[in-house]
Amino acid sequence: MQATETDTRSGNGTGEPSRIPVVLTINGTERRLEVEPWTTLLDLLRERLDLTGSKKGCDHGQCGACTVLVDDRRVNACLTLAVMLDGASVTTVEGLAQDGQLHPVQDAFVEHDAFQCGYCTPGQICSAVGLLKEGRAQSDDEIRELMSGNLCRCGAYVNIVAAVRQVMDGTGAGR
């Protein structure tokens, strides 16, 4: 609770923190941004770009609510500094639906009632999209294991597995 070190991070003599230019493609749109070195991808999305679909549940990589896709791989946006992503492509839950049509995973989540409060849901969905791309999960047990980085306090796991399974089997309204 107590800290004695002096402030060494925020001052650069001008009273303004240093900012670093980065180019990110976010949901298909190229964004030229200047970010502080300590700004996480999650805070950038939520606080600066008003993309609040990605959620902050712990800010420590423990809950997975912030899961987004960086170059098609699922990552915890809270553990990813924005400056590390120069040139990367980021897909958030807001970028999954195309032309007003839900992504099959989104549709399957609604159909199977794979959420309740909805707060972990964007992370679950991005994680599931990443999981499907990885192609590692075949059985329900493997889905459970590989989706275990995304906590759901409402306890929708049975339905999350069913939703992922449906898309995996191609029985969903797929594209």
Add this chain to the structure above:
Amino acid sequence: MVQTSTAPLPSSARPYVGTGQRRIDGVSKVTGQARYAAEFPADGLLYGHVVSGGALASGEILRIDTRAAEAVAGVVRVYTHENRPRQPWFDSTYQDQVAPPGIPFRPLKDAKIVYSGQPVALVVAQSLEVAAYAASLLEITYREEPFRTDLAAEQSNAYVPPEKRAGIEPPPPDRGDVDRALAEAPVKVEASYFVAAEHHNPMETHASTVVWNDGKLTVYDKIQGVVASKEYLNEVFGLSPDDVHVISPFVGGAFGVGLRPQYQLFLATMAALDLRRSVRVTLTRDQMFTLTYRPHTIQHLALGAERDGRLTAIRHEAVAATSTFEDYQEVVVNWSGLGYRCPNVAFDYKLAKLHTYTPSDMRAPGAATGVYGLECAMDELAHAAGIDPLELRLKNYAEEDANTGKPFTSKQLRECYRQGAERFGWSRRSPRPRSMRDGRELIGWGLATGFWEASMQQTSARAVLSADGGLELATATADIGTGTYTILAQIAADAMGVPIEQVDVKIGDSSLPASPLEGGSWTAASAGSAVQKACFGLREQLFHHARAMEGSPLANEVLERIIFTGGRMEVANDPSRSVVVADVMAALGLEKLAAEETAKPDQDAQENYSGYTHSAIFVEVRVDEELNVVRVTRIVDAVAAGRILNLKTARSQILGGVVFGIGMALEEQSELDHRFGRFMNHNIAEYHIPVNADVRDIDVIFVEEHDDKVSPIGVKGLGEIGIVGTAAAIANAIFHATGKRVRDLPITPDKLLRDDVDGVSSGMARAG
């Protein structure tokens, strides 16, 4: 209009109620469009970061040096108890809707430390990161005073709460002669059980965004009922009702932690009013462990029975934690008086004061705890008497609520047992512990009964029909993931005979018709009844207009014979005589037609009947014989909860409750370090909640149950019943698998590894 004695859901066809409907708010949630309290933008928004107090649970702040924090570029103000704006003097001003007896915690009131981690300062800055960083720079020195956080040690100081908490029934009078019945009982069991402290840990941390606009506040708060936040702010900050508008369309889980306005609401509002700026305060996950919790509770149960298993005596005693400043109470022991037929029952419920924050309701408060004890004791009795645990429960089936002497509004628990057992395959259970295995895994089957109070609360709702056929519903209630939006739309769509797509539901807004907190599993019954009543008000108006129209095919008809369907009013059994609703609106030149109604619980039913939801839960566990790792591989939960409105969301409610129960049984415990008086595992890497891989097959059965007394729409509610009994069923299954009776939740592998495990560990009282 609504007769509570006749369960009058619309007599017309019901295309929606009772079916499985996709959530009407589902698309907004899966696309990230649903906004939660910390996600509403505001011009010039400032960020507040709470500074949590140090590693002591009692004492005072001697010195708090804010200079380093204030020197950070971007910091606007640092608030402490020394410079905070003036606040009302009287403690009672700070009492919220569900405050237990005592003095509510007042953030930044003075230098006193009353629990570890309490907020001691708020740093307000122009960005989230600067606020958090500057908050780390405060230098605070404390004077520590002795504190007590060890419940086991405080048992001897436990007391019967002198003032009853509103809405919580204290234990009923003892009945019969328990001492004698126990002394004479040929079969008896006696043991102590421990339920660990748990934190709710909704995935969304608490947050308030207070938008300041020329002295008027629009507040986005994480709360289970916007009216509670609004009333609190009006009182505490002396604001007129028109100056505060609280909005909370989506709540990222709450499970009870959102029933009382939490300190971030106070701090954000204080700063916004003082700075005349918009302010957001979001708690960190760590800080969620400085809010309220399910109180750890020590229970002692003694059961006596005849050799055939008929209960002759139950003694149920409990000592639960509370804070030093409030007497939080819940119903822990009463369940033992109504769960089974038993002539001699004695109750004792006491509190022990600890230097923690005040505990509060967490999913099935009291029942999750007390029924765990009762249902484990019943399993022990079954084993001692050599009777099948299911047979024991049927043998002692309660036909009435013996605590009050009243009959139940309905009770299909026998059918829960029957259907659950059949689905699970209970008859194939080998009775002897350690007698079922698969390779190196011991298999155990256990069961338990679940009970929860079925109630409704007074709620108002408005229904507005537009000329274009749109139907808007409005009530202040919340949807914390429960499915409120959707069930209200279903009820209204059926009542008005319109497609559900035409129904728009507005909730979570303090400007809407008044609604109580969402809790106690009462929202579906309460808000649902209010919405139906408002729709019935619309029907009545429409019918009167339609009947009065010239040449009306409904002339000489009575409302009771009219069916609303397909946008028409038609005479029952004579669809040729009908009127299009839109034509009535057009003929009258009406753009909108509105009805606002208030639904209340039926006094007569309340006085003469006892309303409870019931369940029978069957569990299979597999326990690795060497590693003692427990896996819950199969659960069947058969629930009797009156009318089921939406099969999809209802099932989800039960699944969620059961998963909470798995966490309670095997994983969840907030661990106090008594040297610092602090919950030490204050993050979700160390406080374990079930993850996907912890949850396997869960089969939910809704047993048909007609109830024309419990609420106007025959609904009992589902938010809590899923957790009640689940931990006991798992513990009982573990006993069946291993022969080890761990009476100390959560049942972690280390406890199963002990050889002397037939008792409670952690310094709790040993089995008698």
